[in-house]
Amino acid sequence: xxxxxxxxxxxxxxxxxxxxxxxxxxxxxxxxxxxxxxxxxxxxxxxxxxxxxxxxxxxxxxxxxxxxxxxxxxxxxxxxxxxxxxxxxxxxxxxxxxxxxxxxxxxxxxxxxxxxx
Amino acid sequence: xxxxxxxxxxxxxxxxxxxxxxxxxxxxxxxxxxxxxxxxxxxxxxxxxxxxxxxxxxxxxxxxxxxxxxxxxxxxxxxxxxxxxxxxxxxxxxxxxxxxxxxxxxxxxxxxxxxxxxxxxxxxxxxxxxxxxxxxxxxxxxxxxxxxxxxxxxxxxxxxxxxxxxxx
Numbered sequence: 001x002x003x004x005x006x007x008x009x010x011x012x013x014x015x016x017x018x019x020x021x022x023x024x025x026x027x028x029x030x031x032x033x034x035x036x037x038x039x040x041x042x043x044x045x046x047x048x049x050x051x052x053x054x055x056x057x058x059x060x061x062x063x064x065x066x067x068x069x070x071x072x073x074x075x076x077x078x079x080x081x082x083x084x085x086x087x088x089x090x091x092x093x094x095x096x097x098x099x100x101x102x103x104x105x106x107x108x109x110x111x112x113x114x115x116x117x
Numbered sequence: 118x119x120x121x122x123x124x125x126x127x128x129x130x131x132x133x134x135x136x137x138x139x140x141x142x143x144x145x146x147x148x149x150x151x152x153x154x155x156x157x158x159x160x161x162x163x164x165x166x167x168x169x170x171x172x173x174x175x176x177x178x179x180x181x182x183x184x185x186x187x188x189x190x191x192x193x194x195x196x197x198x199x200x201x202x203x204x205x206x207x208x209x210x211x212x213x214x215x216x217x218x219x220x221x222x223x224x225x226x227x228x229x230x231x232x233x234x235x236x237x238x239x240x241x242x243x244x245x246x247x248x249x250x251x252x253x254x255x256x257x258x259x260x261x262x263x264x265x266x267x268x269x270x271x272x273x274x275x276x277x278x279x280x281x282x283x284x285x
Contacts (some may be wrong), residue, residue: 001167001284003257004250004265008165008280010149011269017282023124024136025284027143031150035122041168041213043283044230047221054230060281061240065157070148077120085217086127093212093253094187106131110138114188114255 002028016064018043018056022073033073034060039086046084153279160278163244165268167252168218168225168285169210171195178209178251190251192259194268197247199228212253213285225283244277252285 001017002025009015009031019025020043022035036043036056045052056078063074080086091097099106108115125133153160169178172195179191197206203222208215218225231243248268254260272280 001250001252001282003261004165004167005280005282006149007261007265008269008272008282009151011272012151013269013272013277013280014151014153014160015280015282017284019284020122020127021124021136021284022122024140027140029143029146029148031148035124037120037122037126039127040285041215042217042224043285044224044227047217047224050221050223050229053223053227054233057227057230057281058234058239061157061162061234061279064279064281065153070150075120075122079120080126087214087216089212089214094184098187109255110135112139112142112255 001025002030005030014064016060016067018060022075026071026073029071031070032064032067034063035073035075036078038078038080042084042086045078046081049084052078155278157240157279158238159241161242161244161276162231162240162279162281163272163275163277164226164228164231164247164281164283165249166226166283166285167250168213168283169208169251170197170206170218170222170226170249171209172197172201172205173207177207180209180211183211183253188255190253190255192250192254192257192264194248194250194260194264196271197226197228197249199232199243199245199247201228201247210251210253210285225285244272244275246271246275
């Protein structure tokens with residue numbers, strides 16, 4: 001998604017990414033990051049918690065307004081509530097089942113050497 | 118005390134190792150930059166998620182392709198109109214639990230909150246169209262070469278100023 005952000009910014013739009021893996025997003029040199037410690041699938045906040053969604057969107061847009069230095073990371077202060085659910089998908093993604101059957105292939109994933117389809 | 122976000126709070130040990138290695142493989146490169154040229158209260162804002170969200174009745178993201186070849190992901194995109202709710206969408210993304218977006222679309226694509234900010238005058242306008250790709254793309258070239266230029270054309274047509282990306 002960081003690579004998509006770079007293209008959109010380069011096309012003339014001001015962009016910010018609400019990233020929950022900001023270390024990885026920053027590594028691809030994106031213009032602005034709002035870092036958030038929320039799980040995948042609920043980056044903006046727990047399902048049903050519109051108040052948090054509004055606060056997160058507002059904080060993200062404020063960060064976009066305030067950042068002046070390309071590559072800046074603004075760490076948002078939100079804490080994921082203990083009571084909120086964040087289940088993984090089930091069944092697990094196909095790549096997980098594949099790697100359980102072919103454990104040596106994990107090296108290819110780590111090196112991002114995708115086998116020719 | 119200001120918070121520092123832990124990138125690994127919600128990932129398992131194997132994923133962490135993969136991500137840490139990917140980070141080391143990236144070299145710094147020039148960062149594109151489009152300054153915000155007017156206050157947000159005058160800007161048109163669009164949202165763009167990689168949550169694999171599509172409108173009901175739209176062509177699904179291809180999950181069978183990934184089931185057959187787990188290294189592959191569908192590089193296409195879908196348009197989500199600003200009026201969309203969780204009643205109107207489906208989720209096609211084998212790496213996240215779908216149930217949260219199907220309960221409440223705003224936890225990944227906060228359209229109602231963007232409309233609230235528009236109503237309050239905090240942003241100029243919520244764009245008519247918002248966008249989704251499916252985020253599991255080990256080879257992002259097709260997405261970058263085909264989907265993003267098409268989205269950019271649409272952003273220009275709708276005179277969007279600001280794009281908020283929500284990865285998944």
